[in-house]
Amino acid sequence: MKNLILTTAALALTAGIAMAETVRMGTEGAYPPYNFINDAGEIDGFERELGDELCKRASLDCEWVKNDWDSIIPNLVSSNYDTIMAGMSITDERDEVIDFTQNYLPPTASVFVATSADVDTASGVIATQTSTTQASYVADSGATLVEFATPEETIAAVRNGEADAVFADKDYLLPIVGESGGELVIVGEDIPLGDGVGLGLRESDGELQGKFNDAITSMKDDGSLNEMIVKWFGEDAPRY
Structure with a gap:
């Protein structure tokens, strides 16, 4: 019985090591x-x-x-x-x-993107993905923050007028702006976060x-x- 217990323990340890890999x-x-x-x-x-x-x-x-x-x-x-x-x-x-x-x-830049360069990002309604550094930044800025579960939803909120601008990583937003045919534009300067x-x-x-x-x-x-x-x-x- 003792040998069986020891063998079982050894097998369990071996399995643990394999799982850890x-x-x-x-x-x-x-x-x-x-x-x-x-x-x-x-x-x-x-x-x-x-x-x-x-x-x-x-x-x-x-x-x-x-x-x-x-x-x-x-x-x-x-x-x-x-x-x-x-x-x-x-x-x-x-x-x-x-x-x-x-x-x-x-550290990379974040930017605001909107349908017009005249949007007031300091006091407007800004869309971000939830639980992001961008959401924290907007919450502390005085603007009205609206959060969404996915990045796609933040873009949709700007396009349908639910938000004045979206704030996210420039690396993510830049290709979307480029493919929008002028519908979307970058507003203001780059903002480094994190x-x-x-x-x-x-x-x-x-x-x-x-x-x-x-x-x-x-x-x-x-x-x-x-x-x-x-x-x-x-x-x-x-x-x-």
Whole structure:
């Protein structure tokens, strides 16, 4: 009986080790070029390519999990996946709940977009995606904040007159403005927010955090991260 118990315990330990080798990467899949669902129904974008390379360098077996933005931090904390890689800016507020790696994208600009350049973004109705750094900025600005679950809904709110402008990452909004045929325009100057974009992890996963930090450092050192940033965001994107 004792041998059976020991054998069972050993098998359980082995299974635990095997499970630990698979890291579930949580992302939104709705925020190009950071992450999106391609025509084949697969998660794609800058963070998919980068995440796969980081996992390779860290000798991790990673699989991708799609999760809505508004529950992406609670579901990480609840262990429904092991990381967040979803264009998430590193902020003090979020860092009170989860941990972050070093940034894999430098701080980038946010902008207002509207149907007219004359919109008053200081006192108007501004649409943002819920629980974002942009939502916090608008809430503190004196403008009227309206939040939506998805980035697509923020654009629709401007087009249908529900909001005067949308405030989001310039990298996300710029292609939409370009494809609008003049219907949408950028209003005002670029506004930098946050401390760059990093992987979110549970506070208890310090070892995993270290592995990803080492992988990010190696990509910064050999220039491959800058090459990937240019590929997805263009020559004008901030780099390391």
